[in-house]
Amino acid sequence: MDTLVPDILVEQKKEESRDKRVKESLGFIQIACKVLLNEQEKITTTSVGKYCTSHFGKPTVRTLHNDNSNIYKMIINAYAKLAPKLDSTKEHDNLDDIPLVYRIRINNLETQNKTLKNIVDKHFRESTDGRNHSLVDTLKKGANEFDGATLVDSTKLTLFQKDTIRKLLAALLDTEEFVEMNKDAASYYTYRDSGITFLNEREVKAIKKMLEGE
16 A cells, blocks of 8 residues: 555655654554555544554554644644545446545555646746755645655755855955955855954855855
């Protein structure tokens, strides 16, 4: 059964939490949701809470309903999205004849495709202003935690950011307030009047390395 997206979300929330009880409850909720998926049962805070209480003793239905942080509800909703909708009043669907495991996989793929579509749409909308947007920012705006697409900030600079820093640095050093000094093939900058170091060798080297993208 393909439950990759919500499984990733569970692991992320475990890593973010420092509370052992929360980590344990997240594991129980994950097990309950997978069992309910296999049994084609409706996944709700109530059904998950009842299963957890019956098999593990916690978290209870009340705990899940009173989840102010929404961590537990977020996990439950992520798994619930994978469950084929069971509606006796609905007309026969072509997917009804497909085994449950494949129907769940189809729903999961549709969720991931929707995320990618949002990312692409966001990218092209923001590209119309002619600016060089950060790819990480674009991905963050197009994705969301419910799709298991939480991203880590990049330490790389975009070409636009590099160009901006170069201009600022050039304008700053062109004021004749600073003097470039050289020492053992390394350069640094001092205040012209006082001789006090403004940028030392390591700082100059770090800026150059950052702008070169090494």
